[in-house]
Amino acid sequence: MMLLRKEKHDVFPCHVDYGHLAEEREWPACQAVCKYLGVNPPVRFRVGGTKAIPSGLVHPELDIEKQAFFPTRNLLFATLGAAYAHGISCHVIALGIVANPIFPDQTEGFFQKAQECISSALGVETTIMTPLISLDKREVLKLAKARGLPFELTYYCHSGKAQPCGVCISCKERITAEKMLLEGSS
Numbered sequence: 001m002m003l004l005r006k007e008k009h010d011v012f013p014c015h016v017d018y019g020h021l022a023e024e025r026e027w028p029a030c031q032a033v034c035k036y037l038g039v040n041p042p043v044r045f046r047v048g049g050t051k052a053i054p055s056g057l058v059h060p061e062l063d064i065e066k067q068a069f070f071p072t073r074n075l076l077f078a079t080l081g082a083a084y085a086h087g088i089s090c091h092v093i094a095l096g097i098v099a100n101p102i103f104p105d106q107t108e109g110f111f112q113k114a115q116e117c118i119s120s121a122l123g124v125e126t127t128i129m130t131p132l133i134s135l136d137k138r139e140v141l142k143l144a145k146a147r148g149l150p151f152e153l154t155y156y157c158h159s160g161k162a163q164p165c166g167v168c169i170s171c172k173e174r175i176t177a178e179k180m181l182l183e184g185s186s
Contacts, residue, residue, distance in 0.1 A: 001037050002147050003131050004094060012088060013042035014081050018073070019050040020057045021064075021160035029155035036153055045080050056168075057158055064159055064168045074105040075114055082118045082126050091122075094129040099136045102169065108133060138177035145181065 004011050015030045017023045027044065034042050050058050056067035074095065081093040101107050108130070115128040132140055144151070158168035165171055 001034070001039055002144065002149060005037060005039060006147075011037075011039040012085070012090065013039055014045060014077075014084055015042045016045045016047060016077055016080055018047045018058070018070070018076065020070075020158070021060060022057075022155065022158055023160065025155040025157075025160055025162075029153060032153045033149070036150065043084060045084075047076065047080075064165065065172075068158065068169050069103050072105060074103075074110070078111070078114050078118060078128055082122065082128075085126070086122050086124070091124055092127045092129060094131060096132055097130045098132050098140055099134055136177070137173040138180045141174075141177045141181055 001011050001013065013030070013034050015027060017027065020026075030042050034040070050070075053070060054062065054067065055070040056062040056064040057070045057073075059067075074097065077095060078093060081095070085091060085093050095111075097106055097111070104110060111128050111130055111133075115126065118128070119126045135143065141151075156170045156174045157164035158170050159165040164174070166175065
């Protein structure tokens with residue numbers, strides 16, 4: 001959102017509650033970041049029925065790291081974002097996907113195909129932007145720090161606990177990136 005604001009884009013944030021364990025903390029963090037950045041308040045989508053999907057992101061009894069894949073999660077995000085954007089006569093959506101994909105729906109190729117599918121479904125050319133896709137988590141944090149984003153406004157742990165679990169993929173990426181930043185790695 002910071003990059004889009006810097007380029008003078010109007011930003012209409014969306015947040016997807018797909019029944020994930022971190023929702024209780026992610027939603028307030030999303031609202032706080034949007035307020036801090038001075039963008040429109042986020043629209044919240046609530047998607048039910050996701051407990052039928054075997055993923056550690058929605059089932060606390062599953063392994064939060066080894067079973068972290070939530071099939072088609074990014075397609076869900078892109079589709080809901082595009083539907084909302086279409087409703088406000090916007091045909092560009094942006095997702096905060098970072099480099100080093102570990103799941104099939106995190107690649108440039110996937111987003112090119114999703115863009116074609118969504119454009120076809122809407123009957124109008126729609127663009128999916130992934131402005132961070134060439135940056136790893138460390139580079140994203142470095143960029144956010146350089147632009148003054150208070151990290152304490154953000155939430156990143158898939159477990160949804162008050163203290164990050166340190167075990168999930170998101171925690172491991174964030175902790176490693178923060179450590180590299182502190183050590184001054186470029």
